[in-house]
Each structure stands twice: as C-alpha cells, then as structure tokens.
Amino acid sequence: MHLQEWTMEEQEQLIHFMTTNTWPYHGNSHPGRQLIEKAIEEGGYESDVVKTFWVENDSGQKVGIVKIHDLQDEIPLFDLRIEDMSRGYGYGSKALKLVAEYVFGLPEKKIRLEGHTRQDNLAMRKTFERAGFVKEAHLRKAWFSPKENSYYDAVTYGMTREDFLAGTTTPVVWEDEGKQSKVSAAPIIPNFSETFESERLVIRAPKLGDAPDVWNAICNSLPALREWMPFAQQAPELHQTEDNMRRAVADFVTREDLRLHLFLKETGEFIGSSGLHRIDWAIPKFxxxxxxxxxxxxxxxxxxxxxxxxxxxxxDLAARRVEIRCDEENAKSRSVAERAGFVLEGTLKQDALSADGNSLRNTCVYAKID
Structure with a gap:
C-alpha cells in the first residue's frame, strides 16, 4: 500500500471520487461537483500549504484520498477519506501510518501530526488508535452537521515526532484538580481473519455492498422473522438496510460487534446473518x-x-464463554443451540419483551465454556 500524489490532471478523477461516495461524518456528506471544483480552483487540494494524495492498495486500486493541510506550520493536519466499498479492510490505519512517515520525513522536522473527527465516528477513532495516534482532546458541541442541523462533540488525536521515531505510543495523563486519574488497561483484542469457511459456507464480515442481498432476504422472510426479531416488525426500506450496514461495518472495525454474513460456497448466494454480539473482551465472552x-x-x-x-x-478470539440466548418458545432456535452442543444453563423468567413489545417472555440461556 502506498500514497500517490494527486495532480491537477486528475481533477475529474477526484471530482468523481468525492461525489460518488458518501461521507456521513463530515460536514457535507454528499458534496456536489460545483463545490469540489471551487475547492480545487481555490487551492483546497494543491497549494503551498496543502497536498493531496491518493491512497492506493497493493493492487494499485485507488481506495481513498488524504489531504494534508498547514504544511508550512510545525503541526500539520490531515483529512482522510476511504471510499464506501473499501471500508472495513484496514486501509485507513495503514494510510495514516504512511501519512505519518511522509510528514515526519519532511526536512522541516515537524513537531506533531493531528486529526479531528466526530465523537460518534467509532470506525475513524479506532483507525487513529491502530495507527498509533493518541486521543488528546474532547470538545463538546464543536462539530456542526448541516444535514441534521445539530452539533456533535468532537475528538482530537495526535502523534508526536518523538513517538513516531521511537515507535511508541505515549498516552495522555489526564489531571483533575491536581489529582492524576487512574487509567485502566484496555483489554487486548487479538488479530483475526475476517473471512473463514465451513463445509458448505463462506462466513465473513459485512460489506456495504451486501445491503441489497440482506434487504431482499429480510423482505422475503418477514412472516417467519417477525415473531422473534424486533428489526422485522415492519418491512424495511432499502436505505434503512444500507444505513444499518454502515453501522455493522463500523462496529466490526472497532470490534464493538462482529456481525458475520453467510454465503453458500457453491453459488455465492447470501443466505442469512449470524455473528458474535454483546462482547466482553476482558473475559472474553460472546x-x-x-x-x-x-x-x-x-x-x-x-x-x-x-x-x-x-x-x-x-x-481465534480466545473465548472463555460463548452463549446463545433465545425466547423459551422459539423451538427452532433452541434446537440449533442443542444440536450445536450448547448446554442449557437456565431460564430467566420474564426477562425480555416479545419482538413486538407487547408481552413479557422467558429467555433460555445456553452456553459453551473453554
């Protein structure tokens, strides 16, 4: 993977890239052609203080762009964007490492490199952390979203020259009235493959491009799903499934939730969804x-x-406990748990609402332990 400097001859490519992808956590999530043309004309992508680079993967495919601002200052800023179809593959953190190499390799010996994002952009925050950046600020109501006409909190991440050269990450020690706060150690999350197989299935992380298949499967199965699944109470619109898919991809990147899609090896057809949820990495359990x-x-x-x-x-995840929880009356789900060798540990009385929210139900808890 590498950075390739953008040139004015590639203006149309840049406009196409910016206008055909979505940027949900930026000020303008769907920029138009005129806006990008004006920004190019005014030096917003190439000038004495700004440089723009394509992010290219190992196959030479352009999967993103990164714009580095304030290059005449000692503390440059950057704006990284990965295209819709290439999110969730780890390109962001690799690109940030390349940006750091470029900035700290400049002859002016820059002091630090920093970037900002919306507080709820969990995928970008995890990208920062994986690239060795440290959270240094939390700014309340500092990020305005014209689309929602609302303000969000913003966070700032930075990397110092010293940390870059030493290959270390130095956390900020936060103080409150002179007392140092205790920093609890974050659980270690192992690296793992996002695709694996069984005898007849390919099982992999969700992608944005899965949305039409998922939507068709839900619509086709609504009568059966409605009794047990809260999300199936009404037929979804395609755009709702697309929004849900973006969240699933982001959650997978941040390891908050690991949705997994199921495909037939023989035909490549999408057949359903599973995954590991309610994760506690400190144990770990799923x-x-x-x-x-x-x-x-x-x-x-x-x-x-x-x-x-x-x-x-x-x-692969060093689990100590894996559970299956289901409605006591969901005979099919209970049969799956039993066939897969899970042990019924107990039934929680009046533990949950029914899928339609109209009655109290009992929950069966099945588990396997290491």
Whole structure:
C-alpha cells in the first residue's frame, strides 16, 4: 500500500471520487461537483500549504484520498477519506501510518501530526488508535452537521515526532484538580481473519455492498422473522438496510460487534446473518445470534454456521464463554443451540419483551465454556 500524489490532471478523477461516495461524518456528506471544483480552483487540494494524495492498495486500486493541510506550520493536519466499498479492510490505519512517515520525513522536522473527527465516528477513532495516534482532546458541541442541523462533540488525536521515531505510543495523563486519574488497561483484542469457511459456507464480515442481498432476504422472510426479531416488525426500506450496514461495518472495525454474513460456497448466494454480539473482551465472552432467509431453511445451514463460529470464537478470539440466548418458545432456535452442543444453563423468567413489545417472555440461556 502506498500514497500517490494527486495532480491537477486528475481533477475529474477526484471530482468523481468525492461525489460518488458518501461521507456521513463530515460536514457535507454528499458534496456536489460545483463545490469540489471551487475547492480545487481555490487551492483546497494543491497549494503551498496543502497536498493531496491518493491512497492506493497493493493492487494499485485507488481506495481513498488524504489531504494534508498547514504544511508550512510545525503541526500539520490531515483529512482522510476511504471510499464506501473499501471500508472495513484496514486501509485507513495503514494510510495514516504512511501519512505519518511522509510528514515526519519532511526536512522541516515537524513537531506533531493531528486529526479531528466526530465523537460518534467509532470506525475513524479506532483507525487513529491502530495507527498509533493518541486521543488528546474532547470538545463538546464543536462539530456542526448541516444535514441534521445539530452539533456533535468532537475528538482530537495526535502523534508526536518523538513517538513516531521511537515507535511508541505515549498516552495522555489526564489531571483533575491536581489529582492524576487512574487509567485502566484496555483489554487486548487479538488479530483475526475476517473471512473463514465451513463445509458448505463462506462466513465473513459485512460489506456495504451486501445491503441489497440482506434487504431482499429480510423482505422475503418477514412472516417467519417477525415473531422473534424486533428489526422485522415492519418491512424495511432499502436505505434503512444500507444505513444499518454502515453501522455493522463500523462496529466490526472497532470490534464493538462482529456481525458475520453467510454465503453458500457453491453459488455465492447470501443466505442469512449470524455473528458474535454483546462482547466482553476482558473475559472474553460472546453471544451468537442468527437468522436465515426462509427459502434456505431445512438444510442445517444455521447449525453448521453456529458450530463454525463457535470454533472461531474459541480458537481465534480466545473465548472463555460463548452463549446463545433465545425466547423459551422459539423451538427452532433452541434446537440449533442443542444440536450445536450448547448446554442449557437456565431460564430467566420474564426477562425480555416479545419482538413486538407487547408481552413479557422467558429467555433460555445456553452456553459453551473453554
């Protein structure tokens, strides 16, 4: 992966890139052509103080851009954007490491490098952390979103020259009235593959491009899903599924939640969704959830997926406990847990609302432990 400097001859490519992708956590999530043309004309992408680079993957595909500002100052800023279809592959953190190499390799010996993002942009915050940046500020109501006509909190991340040269990350010691706050150690999250297989299935992390398949499967299966799944109470609009997919991709990148999509090896068809939820990395422990497109029912695909995902949790994520929780009256879900070798540990009385929210239900807790 590398950075390739953008040139004015690539103006049309840049305009296409900026206007055909979405930028939900930026001030303008859908910039138009005229806005980009004006920014180029005014030196917003190339000048004495600004340089823009394409982010190219190992295959030479342009997957993003990064704009470095204030190059005449001792503390440059940057704006990184990865295209819709390339998010969730780790390109962001790799690009930030390349930006740091470029900035701290300049002859002027820059002091530090910093970037800002919205407080709720969890994927970008995790990208900062993986690239060795440290959170240095939390600014309340400092980020205005014209689309929502609302202010959000903003956060600032930085990297010092000393940390870059030493290959270290020095956390900020926050003080309150002279007393140093205690910093608890974050749990260590292992590196793991985002795609694996069972006998008949390919199981992988969600992608934005999955949205149409997921939407069709939900719409096709609404009568069966509605009884047990809160998200299936009404037929979703495609844009709602797309928004949900963006959140799933972001949650996977930040390891807040690991949704996993199921595809048939033989045909490549999307057949359903599973994943590891309610994660506690400190133990670690996980809960497996699942739903299937009804046209693929009766073939044992869910049991096969649960068995393989459970193996993945114990072998790749060092899980100590994996749970399956389901409504006591959901016979199909309970059968999956039992076929996959999970043990019923107990039934929680009046523990949850029904999917439609109209009655109290009992919850069965199944588990496997290491």
């Amino acid at each position: 809960e497996i959830g699942y739903w299937l497109d009804t046209k693929f029912e009766g073939n044992g695909y869910v049991t096969e997926a649960v068995e393989r995902i459970t193996q993945f949790a114990f072998e």
